[in-house]
Amino acid sequence: MKILRTRAASVSRQGLCTALLVASLTAAVGAAGPPHPTASSEDPAPGPGNPQSLPHGSPNLALPDLVPPPGTGKPGPGGPGSKEEVKGIPATALAAYKNAERYAKDRWPDCHVPWELIAAIGKVESEHGAMGGGLRPDGSTEKPIIGPRLTGEKFALVRDTDGGRWDGDTQYDHAVGPMQFIPSTWAAYSADGRNAGQNDPNNIFDAAAGTARYLCAGGLDLSKQADLEKAVLRYNASRDYLNSVVAWMRAYQNGEGGAIPDTSSPSSGSSPYPGTTPRPTRPVPTGPGTTSPSTPTPQRPSTPTKPKDPDKSRDRDRGRPGDKDKPTPKPTPSAPRAARLDRAGAGELTATAGGTFKPSPSVRAFTADGKAVPKGTRIRFEISGKTEAHFPDGTRTASVVTGQGGLATAKKISAGDKPGDFSIRASVEGLDLKPVYFDATVEAPHAAGFERVGADTMEVTAGKSAPRRAIAKASDAKGSPVAGVKVTITVKKDGHPVETGPYFKDDKGKPVRTATFTTGQDGLVFLEGLVAGDQADTFSLELTTEGEKPAAPFLFKVAVKAAEKADDKGRPTAPGKTDDKKTKPTPKPTR
Structure with a gap:
């Protein structure tokens, strides 16, 4: 990401109009609706596999103290590339950052997120929107800011999660907007920073408010240094990134981030590269045979243009004959928007490790007047928690569209092999509506009983280890083998x-006389690591399982036989017998 510099300019009549429009927009945003519940009650912290924290672009990590001060041979104060100009914040961006602070204060008062932190992330991620050609007064960028394709080559591997809605790519995700949100992160933490009834990551008012929501998620208190660092590392798990963001935040808190005019639109013709210093012009050639700069260059005669037909112009402006008899076409009304999301079906989901959740979680979306939304409203389902559960493509997020009656059902969820509890969050993409949560549990596999494998007794010599062998098979009520069962x-x-x-x-x-084993894919229980001990006797091994319906105990016998004795030369002898050479006295020789 190139280091972009905003263009310093004196406040003109156009700049004054822009400032007035920003002020009116800020006032409208400040009149937002009632506060939302606290972040900790609605927004769980992003999980460890959150793609937002993975490398998703090339942020500008230049530190504020590396900006050249005036008087060092660089451009002077206020000029292009000056310290004041590079550290300044475009008026629209500054209004969005301060509005995001108010937005968070109303909704999550315990978070204490400062606008300077949001501004620092905007600086590092997109130069306050200058990467998109600069900001319009309404907060949108002149062109969308779309990061690199996340194919896993140079940056992280993040397959498409939004159907190309925000980044135009249906195979892989890209970070989008002035705050560079991954689409799946935006779906989970989006915000309506303008109180305009829509959540758009390409608008800096919405994106800055979404950044505040994302930083506050999980009940963080950013007045604490540890929580602040944790929040920033959610954006990019890099210590260099953290250092740069914190440095810019401190610079802004020290008053080094004053407002500057917004960068100009490419259509204004003032600069071919908005947000950057103009390219230097080529030097004028001098010397014999060259034209002096003051000498006008001869111009080619222009080709005369054909005069316009006034009647045709009139036809275009007033309509062709007979048009007055045709009714003016009415604009197509926009589809009703979702205003509420309700649970549909069971609230708690259970599956066995290695299996699939049946049924999948479902929700219904309704409009403000209580009617089901039409087909096509996009719903996002997200798995969170310490679990191996996943959707068919191996990811923990999936997007589906509503069907008849506003119903949306998640794709099949594989339970994974790890027993435990987790949650599934359903939300309407692009809208700041209250999500629906489903509690899910992955249970350990259950065996109804054991079947004997081979002989029911194993002989082992005292002091020796028993050979590894299958002694039983765990099966369900239908007699099918059950894998993954914990057997004690x-x-x-x-x-x-x-x-x-x-x-x-x-x-x-250390010796123990209780051990836990896990059945394999064929349900077999293998005995391994058993040492016979020194006592010759017959013992039993009792196999049991846990759970609400444990299998009946299963017994397997181990016969420990006495160790063989050895003579003074190390030769084995049968138990109870002695060496004749030791028991018989040596005969005396006769005279």
């Missing part, structure tokens, strides 16, 4: 736990 094996004698006999080893190498 306990060493017992006559139905009671023992402190001697066969044992396992814990992670520190």
Whole structure:
């Protein structure tokens, strides 16, 4: 991302009009509706896999103290490229940042997000919108600011999550707008900073308010240094990025970010590169055979233009004959917008590890007059929490459109292999409406019983380790094998736990007589790591499971036989027998 510099200019009549329009827009935004609930009650903190924090572009990480001061041979105070000009904030952007601070203060008063922090992110991400050719007084940019394609090559891999709605790409995501939001992040934390009934990441008023919401999510208090750093690293998990943003924030808090006129539109003709210093012109050639700058260059005679037919012009302006008899076409009314999102179906979802949630979560969207929204309203479902659950494409976010009756049902959710609880958040894309949450649970696989595999008894010599072998198979009520079942094996004698006999080893190498194993894909329980001990006897291994409906205990026998004895030469002897050479005395020689 090139370092862009805004153009300093004296306040003209056009600049005054712009300032008045910004002021009126700011006043309208300040008259927003009633405060929302606190961030902690509605906006969970983004998860560890949040793509916003991954590399998604090339932010401008130049620090404010590297800006050349006046009087060092660089452009003077107030001139293009000067310290005042580079550190200044366009009037529209400054109004948006201050409005975002008020927006957050009304809704999340415990967050304490300063406008200078939002401005610092806007500076680093897009030079306050100058990357889009500058800002219009309504907060939009002259052209959309779209970051690089996130294909996983130079930057992070983020596959499309918005159907190309914001970035025009249906395969991969791009960061968008003056605050460079990833589309999935914008869907989760968007805001209507203008109180205009729409959430647009390309408008700096909406984008700055969305940034405040994103920084405050999870109940952070940005007056605390640790929370402030955590919030900034959500945008880009880079220490250099954090240092640059904090440095600009401090500079603005120290009064170094005064308002400057907005950059001009490309159509104004004042600069071919809005937001940057004009390109230098080529030097005028001098010397023999060249034309002096003061000498006018001969011009080619212009080709005479054909005079316009006044009758045809009149036809265009007033309509052709007979047009007065045709009715003026009425503008097509816009589709009703969603104003409320309700849960449809069960509130709590349960699935077994390795399985699929049935049914999938569903919601209904309604308009302000209580009618179902028409088909095509886009709903976003997002999985959050410490879970391996995911949608069919392996991601944790999915976008679907409403069908008949305003109903939207999420794509199938795979439970993953990790048991536990998590939540699913449903929201209307592009609108700041209250989301719907679903509680979901991934349960450990359940076995109805065990089947014996092979012989019911294993013989092991005292002091030796038992060989690894399958001793049982866990199955469900239909007799099908169940994988992933936690099975506890306990060493017992006559139905009671023992402190001697066969044992396992814990992670520190100490003997234990209870161990946990997990069944494989074929439901088999493999016995491994069992040491026979020194006591010759018959013991039992009891297999049990946990849960509301545990399988009936299963017993497997282990017969420990005595170790073989050895003679003085290390040769094994049968138990109870002795070496003849040791028991018989040596005969004395006869005379």
